Amino acid sequence: MIAIAYLLLSVFPTALIIAAANDIYEFKIPNWISIVLVATYPLAGLALGASYHVMVEGALIGAAALALGFILFALKIVGGGDAKLFAATAPWLGLVSLGAFLFNTAIAGLFLAVAMGMFRKLPVLPVYAHAPWLIRLHERKKDLPYAVAIGAGALLSFSQTPYFQLVIGG
Secondary structure, eight states: OHHHHHHHHHHHHHHHHHHHHHHHHHSOOOHHHHHHHHHHHHHHHHHHTOOHHHHHHHHHHHHHHHHHHHHHHHTTSSOHHHHHHHHHHHHHHHHHHHHHHHHHHHHHHHHHHHHHHHHHHSOOOGGGGGOHHHHHHHHOTTOOOTHHHHHHHHHHHGGGSHHHHHHHTO
């Protein structure tokens, strides 16, 4: 049973890494990533022995994040994939690590914006022809693959999450 708990817990960082890589590569976050995160959250909680309170708290945080994501998407501040990924990530974090996640995501977003700005000021190199995703990344000047920041913020906060604390006995 412990192996299943660890496997389910590993879904969180794995999904975030895949989302970040896909956003860099295609400027898209597939819906299946958010669905996997949402579906696995209660399964991981049950396997880890999380309390009902912890699991409901996470679900409520996810619902609030989804509502906020809808608003930000409607205002054209974030993309739909970013809003869904943020909402699917939020339950895993719990109230305890939510502040750290928001701070880490904001700082990662700042670094991402600066790095992308610098990259986009460079000329398009001939070697980019062998990697069309680099051309897309270079030319879409108004877009940021923000799943990178969301993933970085979540991974930096992962050790503080209720589920991770259950695993290490915190």
